[in-house]
Amino acid sequence: MKIFSESHKTVFVVDHCPYMAESCRQHVEFDMLVKNRTQGIIPLAPISKSLWTCSVESSMEYCRIMYDIFPFKKLVNFIVSDSGAHVLNSWTQEDQNLQELMAALAAVGPPNPRADPECCSILHGLVAAVETLCKITEYQHEARTLLMENAERVGNRGRIICITNAKSDSHVRMLEDCVQETIHEHNKLAANSDHLMQIQKCELVLIHTYPVGEDSLVSDRPKKELSPVLTSEVHSVRAGRHLATKLNILVQQHFDLASTTITNIPMKEEQHANTSANYDVELLHHKDAHVDFLKSGDNHLSGSSREGSFKETITLKWCTPRTNNIELHYCTGAYRISPVDVNSRPSSCLTNFLLNDPRYKIDGNLEIPLERAKDQLEKHTRYWPMIISQTTIFNMQAVVPLASVIVKESLTEEDVLNCQKTIYNLVDMERKNDPLPISTVGTRGKGPKRDEQYRIMWNELETLVRAHINNSEKHQRVLECLMACRSKPPEEEERKKRGRKREDKEDKSEKAVKDYEQEKSWQDSERLKGILERGKEELAEAEIIKDSPDSPEPPNKKPLVEMDETPPVEKSKGPVSLLSLWSNRINTANSRKHQEFAGRLNSVNNRAELYQHLKEENGMETTENGKASRQ
């Protein structure tokens, strides 16, 4: 169906003149006898709907089905006509729902049987209908704006469904002529307006309705072209359920609907909760849903829908769905449905079963969220090793706190702190000579040496962080921290050493001094590492050390006696390394944030003796198990 076919705009014109207040002469028993009633009660007399009530409820049913299956882009404008036209809603999408229409109809109320019939006419409504068809809908407006110079490609077609009580065939012809003339006039007006559109095609569906038992004064007439713009058809229908059936047929024709009946749905009985019976539910939907069925030749067509309406329905047997929703099934189409008998018990059981999902809604952002999603993917994939054995850092739990936040667009102070902590932790691991999860697949022997492993790890981490330094100043700070803390690759040092020899001879520029200083610290740390290596090798190899920073320290570790050589190294030498500069700064900053540990305040040479009270109680043995405090 084209977007702007006749079905884009439907105008209902319902007669509100005094004779519409007449009874349809079809009785409804509403006072049904319920069991356990006292004997001898006479039920209240049955009541009957007026022609107006029949017309309104049938048109509402038409709209209900239409809105269910086409919640957008298929619009209804509702007009009632008596001494004038009352337009109950507009083409805007907000006005397109049953509640709005019901409220507006309640405000109009039933026709007044005592009003002067001479003043009242359906013509007012028909003229208003033509007028409203010329009004542009938001969808037409949008399409026109989008197409710019091709705006004329946007069609303006519509349908007028007029429910009235006509006097004769010539009366009907008079109504048709009036519509045709009005279209002619309004198209002239619309030609000179930006807000109106000329009607290209109008389908007039005139429904003459009359009380059951009376003879119709109007004859049926199939669709006929009255002019290139206007076609008209006449239906003469008895009121009551006949009118409802007619509109049900029309909504299916107008919107290309078809019917499917789901059979054998097991449902618990209302009266006897423990028993279950099988029910059928008939659904309407767009007829495309049947295309593949009909093509396969395997049609489950059954001729007789209940109520004996004209159309055929395809029957499907109910199959209780498995609750496995992690499987993706091949699906060629999904269609909106509307139950034919919406508030019958089987229908509501079925729809409630299908609707029982918990629902939730996200608020839209100012920025287009999907663009933000693309942006996030870009950031996350700046550094993304594709093979597990080709990455070290993504195999290390210890790196997770940094890797998970560095890809963010912006970092909080806390994020930066966490990144720094991660880096310090890695420095610590390196100092302790913890093994790294470097793959030895494809290499001979034990794989790279420990210091080589750390060099690989630091390089990789630097690559990751560098990929994000332009995100924000805080990302830059993470890199600064990383560069200050990481050990330098030996080749670089070799190169610098060679360079220094040359530079020594030439000039003593600042750069050279810096290099020298860096190298000094490198040598220091190398030396330190060597010491640590020697001291810890056997220990480290023997123990399984998890790379998680959360892992507890192994108990009964030997005190790292060599540690006491570290601080003097930094203090005694003249030039200060970047590492110690940084550490000092961090330490000073950190020390301001907390009260200094009592132990550290009382320490000698940065060593505090623990469990002194035990010593006092038990003698000297425990000191051997005491652990030197770090930092």
Next chain:
Amino acid sequence: MPTVVVMDVSLSMTRPVSIEGSEEYQRKHLAAHGLTMLFEHMATNYKLEFTALVVFSSLWELMVPFTRDYNTLQEALSNMDDYDKTCLESALVGVCNIVQQEWGGAIPCQVVLVTDGCLGIGRGSLRHSLATHSQRSESNRFPLPFPFPSKLYIMCMANLEELQSTDSLDCLERLIDLNNGEGQIFTIDGPLCLKNVQSMFGKLIDLAYTPFHAVLKCGHLTADVQVFPRPEPFVIDEEIDPIPKVINTDLEIVGFIDIADISSPPVLSRHLVLPIALNKEGDEVGTGITDDNEDENSANQIAGKIPNFCVLLHGSLKVEGMVAIVQLGPEWHGMLYSQADSKKKSNLMMSLFEPGPEPLPWLGKMAQLGPISDAKENPYGEDDNKSPFPLQPKNKRSYAQNVTVWIKPSGLQTDVQKILRNARKLPEKTQTFYKELNRLRKAALAFGFLDLLKGVADMLERECTLLPDTAHPDAAFQLTHAAQQLKLASTGTSEYAGYDHNITPLQTDFSGSSAERM
């Protein structure tokens, strides 16, 4: 998309072609030459596709059922005998049967008809078929349009002048028309020779058998892929937007979503996504998928060792139970997912959604989908125990909003009985009683059915008189109050018949001394 090659083996195909060389060719040799070229092309670029070979004269025969073995097809070409006259209709009926048996009615299929443009004589000739076309009954329906999505390509072993000298071309054009315009006629340009046949089949290959190569992207990760079968252009709306949309050759992943959330969405078509290795010159070296064929060049093995994003993506989607949403063009999306072939084997596949800003209503507008980290609160909950999907529509559908329909008497009776049932359980059911009462009141006012309000008011008054002695005194008060309010509404005066007005329970207090407030 499977292909059926329908080869004319009538006597007229043995007509000699005058060629400047020493060898003498017949038209069927030219045809075989062209088909060889097609098969070779498919063996390289379409090796996953199935092709069948049908030969026909007055009878038809399935020479090679659907196969991926192009050698078998090739061999069959050289083993064709010559038969009697051309009878196209029965051959097309045969094609219908073969395709429907193998693929059903939903899989698109290409039919390549190779003929010399001599359409037979008498009964069964195409002229005869077309002349009787309008007098067909359902039982002997003409096989076109094919009962499955199709393209009919007619390869004529004749040049245009020859075809135009008779009405052959007109008849063949009618065939395409009968197939709803789906298809095309190819004729030989210039004299009948191998070179011109090649160029004709070259045109067919360009039109229907060029592989679709694309670059799959996810941020900085990329892979060269072949999308198979080739995605066909799609027309959204013939009136407003008549230009067929083709998908981008840059397929950009925009995000990932749980399978449960996307829940088997409707798709236009499904395609395999096969990684391809490109060497430095940009030539295709081979697809990355493994193949049993021993002769497969070593490029496949090399390609197998290079890490490929497709492998990463496929593995991740499978493990996580997710699909990747991929942008196919402006306001056009699709999904990438892992599809299990068998228990052991699965493939990376891509399905195309219908173009538009909101192809899947339960996900809302595609452009409004965003990263979880942007949400104030994780929409999936901290324990991943909920989901933001499906989205609730702004206006509920009728079946989700308890609408009132009284077209059938049973609908009205049910609603009245609900009120009555609750009336007998007053005051315990006061809330439900008034809720049902107000629902009925609203509908009656909208439908202008004021008699019903009066009738129900009478009914409630009667109920009041029937109350047993043991009844709570409040029951009588509420019934009287409700009846009175309905009667007022039934006058239709705006004061009492407001649609948004609700009848509220009468405030009574039987707990203490101040029992009487009326």
